[in-house]
Amino acid sequence: MNKPAPVESRPYHHGDLRRALIEAARRILEADGPAALSLRGVAREAGVSPAAPYHHFKDKGELLDAVAHEGFEALAEALKEAKRDAETPKDAMAALGVAYVRFSRENPALYRVMSDCSRDKDAMPDHLHENEDSAYCTVRNTLVEAGLEGVTPLDLELATIAAWCAAHGLAEMSGFRQFETLKKELGGEEAFLRGVLEHLGMFAKVMKD
Amino acid sequence: MNKPAPVESRPYHHGDLRRALIEAARRILEADGPAALSLRGVAREAGVSPAAPYHHFKDKGELLDAVAHEGFEALAEALKEAKRDAETPKDAMAALGVAYVRFSRENPALYRVMSDCSRDKDAMPDHLHENEDSAYCTVRNTLVEAGLEGVTPLDLELATIAAWCAAHGLAEMSGFRQFETLKKELGGEEAFLRGVLEHLGMFAKVMKD
DNA sequence: CGCAAATCTGAACGTTGTCAAGATGAACTT
DNA sequence: AAGTTCATCTTGACAACGTTCAGATTTGCG
Numbered sequence: 001m002n003k004p005a006p007v008e009s010r011p012y013h014h015g016d017l018r019r020a021l022i023e024a025a026r027r028i029l030e031a032d033g034p035a036a037l038s039l040r041g042v043a044r045e046a047g048v049s050p051a052a053p054y055h056h057f058k059d060k061g062e063l064l065d066a067v068a069h070e071g072f073e074a075l076a077e078a079l080k081e082a083k084r085d086a087e088t089p090k091d092a093m094a095a096l097g098v099a100y101v102r103f104s105r106e107n108p109a110l111y112r113v114m115s116d117c118s119r120d121k122d123a124m125p126d127h128l129h130e131n132e133d134s135a136y137c138t139v140r141n142t143l144v145e146a147g148l149e150g151v152t153p154l155d156l157e158l159a160t161i162a163a164w165c166a167a168h169g170l171a172e173m174s175g176f177r178q179f180e181t182l183k184k185e186l187g188g189e190e191a192f193l194r195g196v197l198e199h200l201g202m203f204a205k206v207m208k209d
Numbered sequence: 210m211n212k213p214a215p216v217e218s219r220p221y222h223h224g225d226l227r228r229a230l231i232e233a234a235r236r237i238l239e240a241d242g243p244a245a246l247s248l249r250g251v252a253r254e255a256g257v258s259p260a261a262p263y264h265h266f267k268d269k270g271e272l273l274d275a276v277a278h279e280g281f282e283a284l285a286e287a288l289k290e291a292k293r294d295a296e297t298p299k300d301a302m303a304a305l306g307v308a309y310v311r312f313s314r315e316n317p318a319l320y321r322v323m324s325d326c327s328r329d330k331d332a333m334p335d336h337l338h339e340n341e342d343s344a345y346c347t348v349r350n351t352l353v354e355a356g357l358e359g360v361t362p363l364d365l366e367l368a369t370i371a372a373w374c375a376a377h378g379l380a381e382m383s384g385f386r387q388f389e390t391l392k393k394e395l396g397g398e399e400a401f402l403r404g405v406l407e408h409l410g411m412f413a414k415v416m417k418d
Numbered sequence: 419c420g421c422a423a424a425t426c427t428g429a430a431c432g433t434t435g436t437c438a439a440g441a442t443g444a445a446c447t448t
Numbered sequence: 449a450a451g452t453t454c455a456t457c458t459t460g461a462c463a464a465c466g467t468t469c470a471g472a473t474t475t476g477c478g
């Protein structure tokens with residue numbers, strides 16, 4: 001008897017329910033937003049009973065973790081792609097910032113799940129931070145390539161964190177209605193994002209002793 | 210018959226239930242965190258029936274709005290106080306950033322309600338942005354006093370937004386476990402915060418054309 | 419004092435997260 | 449090939465939640 005799922009383990013009744021649940025969750029998330037995401041709803045969407053997910057996830061939280069995990073992978077991919085497309089290293093840095101925020105604006109529900117997960121665990125996903133081609137390291141490497149070679153490792157680390165914080169802050173705030181007239185004045189969302197990112201320097205310069 | 214609440218309207222049965230509910234919510238928030246905050250629980254804590262809050266708030270969301278509103282007022286106060294205590298304008302800028310983050314770390318549950326509210330409405334509270342002694346203007350004014358006089362209004366606006374985004378991003382991320390060793394290396398939370406804020410410049414400088 | 423409006427209660431409805439007990443099918447052993 | 453074992457799924461239940469509605473109660477006003 002043939003098995004539909006060719007890759008590794010498919011030891012199930014359903015085929016691969018774990019996968020199906022995650023995809024159902026993403027579908028609901030995209031269609032109706034994060035507030036509409038219930039475990040029961042996900043089970044319904046996947047065509048199983050409300051208790052079925054508990055054989056694959058300990059918790060509703062664990063399902064969300066899995067969804068967030070995929071989101072972070074997609075984000076890392078988006079960052080790498082943005083870097084590839086950039087012409088100069090300097091431009092790559094701005095492109096990373098814009099790509100980060102754009103990802104959050106194009107997948108608002110997913111990004112929300114991601115950031116809620118991080119807040120709940122008081123940590124960003126380890127794979128984002130640890131291995132060498134992680135998103136975090138992409139940012140750090142780009143900083144170096146764009147002109148921060150001479151700097152101490154500690155400075156580099158702080159600059160990377162600073163960049164990440166700025167991007168995250170901008171991601172959460174760039175949709176605020178208060179900025180809409182300003183965006184029009186600047187001629188679009190992207191110009192606004194680049195403008196804010198570039199003006200981080202003013203704020204920072206002012207603080208230097 | 211005398212009324213216990215001397216100020217403005219107290220046309221109630223209970224005294225001032227609206228007030229009592231907000232305070233009950235803050236109590237629960239501080240004691241058990243944002244996940245434990247239910248409307249029924251708030252009513253219980255205030256000693257009324259589960260339906261009573263609906264005569265003062267249309268929604269659970271509106272209760273949270275009210276709580277968030279008070280949070281933003283407290284935040285604005287904390288910022289002004291930090292500015293007062295700073296010796297030089299340059300130092301005031303760093304102090305604002307640190308005070309912002311410190312507020313979020315000292316009132317994590319409240320800050321979370323505040324930022325969830327903003328996200329749900331895709332806007333920051335108007336009073337934070339509009340009137341002249343608002344928190345937003347405090348930041349902008351400090352930027353000017355610290356050396357950004359010659360700059361165009363548009364640049365000033367973008368720099369203010371940049372500062373706010375950075376502070377918010379840092380507020381949400383500074384508690385991450387991944388940074389703990391770095392904090393120790395730097396000799397404490399405050400040094401870490403100042404370090405990150407000051408390194409925003411590196412990130413920004415790298416992006417300049 | 420009497421009346422209308424504001425305020426609170428009690429009970430109910432639908433939904434959610436979660437769990438325990440049982441049914442069902444697949445995989446492994448012999 | 450048969451039987452056993454284990455993972456998977458369902459059924460049914462529980463408590464808690466947000467919300468609503470009809471009715472009781474109190475307040476303030478004329």
